[in-house]
Amino acid sequence: MKSFLYTLFLFCLIYANAYSQNKSNLKIKGKIVDASNNLPVEFAAVALTDQLTNKVVNGTVTGTTGDFEVTVPTTGTFMLSVDFIGYQKAVVKDIVLNTTGKDLQTIQLTPSVNVLNEVTVVGKKAIVENKIDKIVYNAANDITSQGGVALDVLRKVPQVSVDIDGNVELQGNPNVRFLINGKPSTIFGNSLTDALASIPASQIQTIEVLTSPGARYDAQGTGGIINIVLKENHLQGMNGTISLTAGTRLENGSVNLNFRKNNFGINTFVSGNKQLSSRTPSSQNRFSKGDTEQTTQLLQKGYQDFQRSGYQSGIGFDWSPTKKDNLIGSIGYTDFGSESRGTTQLNESVFNTNGSLLSSENILRNATSKGSVGALEWSLSYSKKLRNDGQELNVLYSSSFGKPQNNYSQTQQYLAENIPYSGSSGHTPGNNKQTNLSIDYSHPLTTDLTLETGVKTVLQDINSQADVLVFSPSLNQYTADSSQSYLLNYSMKIYAGYLSGTFSLFHYLNVKTGLRFEHTDVTIDFPNTSIPSYNNLVPSIVLSHNFKGDQYIKLAFTRRIERADYREINPFMNLSDPYNITTGNPLLKPEIGNNIELGYNKPFKNGGSLYIALIERINTNDIKPYTTFYPEYVIGDSTYQNVSITKRQNIGIEYNSGISISGQLPLTTQLSVRGNAIVTQKRVVNTLLSNQVANGVNYRLNLNVIYQLPWDLVMEGFGNFSSAINTIQGKRPQQLTYNLAIRKQFHHKNASFGLTATNPFTRYIRQVTTVVTENYVSTTIVQVPYRSFGISLTYKFGKLEFKKDKEPKNNFLQNAPSTDN
Template sequence: MNYLTKLTTTLLLVLSFATFAQYKPNSKKISITGTILEKGTDLPLEYATVVFQDVNEPEQLTGGVTDFDGNFNFEVKAGIYNVRFEFISFKTLELKNQTFSADKNFGKVYLEADIAQLEGIELIAEKSTVEIKLDKRVYNVGKDMMVKGGTISDVLDNVPSVTVDPEGTVALRGNENVKILIDGKPSGLAGINIADALKLLPADSVEKVEVITNPSARYDAEGGGGIINIVLRKGKGLGLNGSFIVSAGDPESYGVSSSVNYRSEKFNLFSNVGYNYRTSLGNSTNDTRYLNDNNETTGYIDERRNNERLNDGYNANFGAELYLTKTLSWTNALTFRNSITENPDNVFFYNYDASRNYLFTRNRFNDQRGDDFSIEYSTNFTKNFKKEDHKLTVDMAFSDNRENDYATINDQKLEDITSLFSERTTNNETQNRSLFQVDYVLPLGKNGRFEAGYRGSFQKNLTNFVIDSLNNGFWIRNDYYSNLLEYNENVNAFYMQYGNKINKFSYFLGLRFEDSDIDVNSITSNDYNTKKYNNFFPTATFNYEFSESSSLSLSYSKRINRPRGFFLNPFSTYSSNINIFRGNPDLNPSYTNAIDLGYLKKWNKLTFNTSAYINLTDDSFQFIRRESGNFVEGIPVIESTPINLAKEYRAGFEFNINYSPFKWWRLNSNFNLFRNETQGDYSYVNFEGETKFQNFDNVATTWFTRLSSKITLPYNIDWQTNATYNAPQSTAQGKRLSITSINLAFSKDVLKDKGTIAFNVSDLLNSRKRRNETYILGVSDSYSEFQWRQRQLTLSFTYRFNKKKNDREQRNNYEGGDGDFMG
């Protein structure tokens, strides 16, 4: 049977379900179940079809399609049938003249890849870029032209419900307290600073991104806003296959990457190797009006900054999956990345008096350079037992990260060459992480499932930040800004959960216990903080299926957000000496209770997913700006620092739409409206011994939306447009203004679809800037703009061998979790 016939049969099956339900209504109905797997690997085949053809009435067809785990479950009337199990590029398994008078469970059905068919396959339909499921959204990177030649940060900025601000901070539904996983677990590949690492890792290494807004007990309790799981590519195609990508862009950037794997019945070898040279031009503005205690103007400073960041790095991943037996597999992978960075930061401070009369200009040039190296070894054992879905998995991972940054700073008044003074900074960070994880799944009864597991995460971080000042030819350590910070985190977690399905209603109940032992030691200032606490984190998910295309879900989870990195480090940057960021080593974790009500509806050309959510957070992190008591030539130094604030209430509504009005046009849209309320007061004693009070009670309502359109033009040229708008939002000390950005991309398949040429423009209007208005009574009134990266143009070429553009991508070793059980 050719492939067009198979695809047509699949579509006819869907249409026949409704009519079959009305056909001979008095006939006895029986249940047909089973699982379709790939022979030799035991990997489940999603979207495989089971066709029942009535022997007496051959025109009558019924059957079903497998889900994510390869399972099928449908009803037919009792009778005699010819049965076919089919999947594109696999040999069809056919059973003729089978009599069915009672419920039938086929158990495990194995299909074998058809090598001859693999070489001639031609698909009519293309899997949508964004898959909307009730518990999560899956973003398939391979079909998106926007990110060719880009980074993982660019990938996330195209994912529904996810935003990435100009500094690289990731937020989910506007909430920055989000946990980022790689292949379902915390990964050393992400490095010490997750935002910086995501801007360095290439987009080509990502297969898909999973957004989980309300995770189950199986996942880390970390991340009050939810979880973003980045799934890396691991080829699964039979034999030797892969792809190569080369790219070049303006501002100057170029790269090359490859993804190659070889698979047999006994093993699968996979690799991803890439090199990138990327230049990013950035700039910022900060105009400040300084005030006295009577709120009168004392002067002005207009700050202008230009950056020309350079990243020169490579990454590589090598792995082997061994099929030891039909039920036991062992996977090992080694991943490492290295990058050399340069960030010359040129800042001009234009000073004016209270009447806006020009006084002088100071220039501060920060020549920053660094190197970053990460290596991780991971191993996985997966044991499948005789009973379907009964399995045990064991994961271990060990990583080492080193980030070294050096900078020389020259500061002077342009009108006075004798005012030159020089400083240098050294920021050395190391991180060692170990991860041990065991997960056990036990099916109970017809639809029940019990899960239990353990995860131990252990990490040690050491940050040494030193500032030296040049004095009479000698470098003198500045002890006020220098600091040695030690951060140790040991978290042991146990979980169990149970789920079942009763007719159209299903549920999943879980409980997670985490024991945390954390040390935050500011060694230089002799400030030692030990945090020991343990918590229970309950989760619950309920789902009701109105029909195959319509369902409703309600979920609850308790989450934790532990402060890390620059949130804790008293000093980790010194690019400006009058606007300082200072971490708070005594920050406590915040806790969030999250409730989510979701509805999913599917039509032939449209999928609609909407949800309403409420997050209640205790001890939430808030950034305050205050006077430090230090002055630079009479100018007060303003510090920004995070604190624990009493309460945060976040409630919102969002919807996602996938719509294909025509075969040549696909639309994806995401809209999120939320209200954020904070309640809390803050007081501190300033350098003059005065107690200052700040009220942080604030209510802000804002929204953001994203629209993605993909159109096939004449000559099979694909045109994709992404437009994003973030509405303004008030804060406790001012206002965050709106951000608008548009990305464009065009692509064309060449060389008989073995190659693809793509051209994309990131930030077409050059308008992606973070803009803030900040007002502190009796201190300052300021307006700031920050643009991390200016408009970028990229041209790329992809070449595939032994692999068609639309070949199916089989699932990773990472298991998606209980969401698929619920569906």
């Protein structure tokens, strides 16, 4: 308490003197870090005292990077003191200023362990932070999302949209590069939706969104990068968190444990979740024409029972043997999977050119499909701070080994028959190995110019086996089909290097520009398939200017690559629905994206903010799912009738022009609103159909309202709407979802209890999808069971609890010199 009163008194002195300062070119700057872990200390009070008169002449507080800058009104000898709750006071004496300022470099604050064992400082940052290079969503501070999974958190992130099937888009582009703690992961390789649904929201610290990544980042992902940062703790002592959720549709739980002694820390976690089995009714009505001009109508009506489950565990450490060296390592295991079982009744009718019925058949199909992956991942990173401030070397090694597998089986029989007339099953086990090695180096040449350079190697090897069985009616059993069974080896090697620079032009314009080179080798031992190696030059540039009050405007350009992943290349035929077959395309070329963004950010003194961006995205060799209808299609020794084959193709060029607006506004001390809107004009030139053009305007809106009641009670409502989207072959459905939540914090805010409801007034969300080709029209209706109710409990334990408080709103902070660059 004494430390708190002293800090409060010091702040008041800084405020009292802030108005009496004359302009001066003399400045003292430096950086405040925690002596135990070398991390920056935010909001530390910095006071400058005239050493002769012992009078405080100016002061400030540190920014998010720990940096500060104090203007000195006159020459002389000064003393600088730094103080923050939970740390011992630091004093630098005999600072002599004559004609120039002084850079004090780094000042270390030593934690006051005895005080911290008795004092709990509770607070939080703003949930959304708009930075020049990225958007940061502080998921750990979004207490009403803690009972869900990563997909639920992503729905609230500005410029990100997630449909009810779990497909993620960034600024309307589905080609997003996902990272976990800044590193790629093999768990995203088998099913991105399943992987994101296996990460409990309670495990997520922040989600970082980079729409215009710099040269340092991998060029993969024309939409940009989304980095999921899992929770860690760098505080002295032992503490942890337990989170449990039970509901009508989703159950999950997680445990986090953290221990730190001086410069060594260990963190470990285990989490698991389960999406309970739910029934999804669906129907399809399609008309097709063959060479005889006869029309075939296929009516399918049935249901699928779907469920998903998964768990994760891991342990990591970080060790700083010296103040300039840091070593971080981790190892983790992830296992998740999904299963679908269903029954479908079919009616296939054939009509002549006059519309008269020629034949009609009633069919019953039973089908199951399963997918799963188990992955072991490990990483080791080393960082070295060199002689000069900002001069740093980073080395990262990460590797993973996964075992994905997919299975399906289906039988079809006439309703009047007891034995199926056709059927098949497929089993595709495999191995996925990936290794990443990168070296990055940054070097400040001057105070205004910093260079970064680095190299990286990515090695990925996938072995996949396809075992296909076909049902023989004469034998009434399944027999192996050697023509559809195969062993496939896939290898991708990427070698990259980059050079980037950050500098200032005319003390007005901040520039960050760079060039990345990537060489890609892909081999696949599929018959008659050869993929030539290719090179890509990937430029990027961000121009920005800061205005008073942390406003900024930026203009960014970046080029990105979308390499087809293994799922899109693998030619395995999924015959779980023999009328609608999906497969991969080993001849896919990489998609190239050129992205331009003009953005303006305006923060407000009450904690609100507004970000507006004009967006232009141009993708060449654009990769899209493409459906082709065949009256007859031969697969191995079997011939299938009236079949649609869907696989991804390089369809041409896509132009996306739009505007994105996001903001947060505290209407009162209890009521706050966050919203995000994006409107895009999509134009696709389809070179597969003689440059046929598809146009459409798409928009997405979401709104989040939070009301803080007395007694640490919080209420929240969240709604999300996406318009129908025109595609090159039809239309994707519109979507409307909404969530209601209430959460009570207790036990000094170390525990919370919550109730959530998702679409409580509608059991299903009706999804209508159309596909239109030259000889094929299909309308599919899916009733997605989305209504759910749940309860959640979170408990934080341990002798030490220390969180950064929200930025104080005292007037002296609003008038102190800005320290945030």
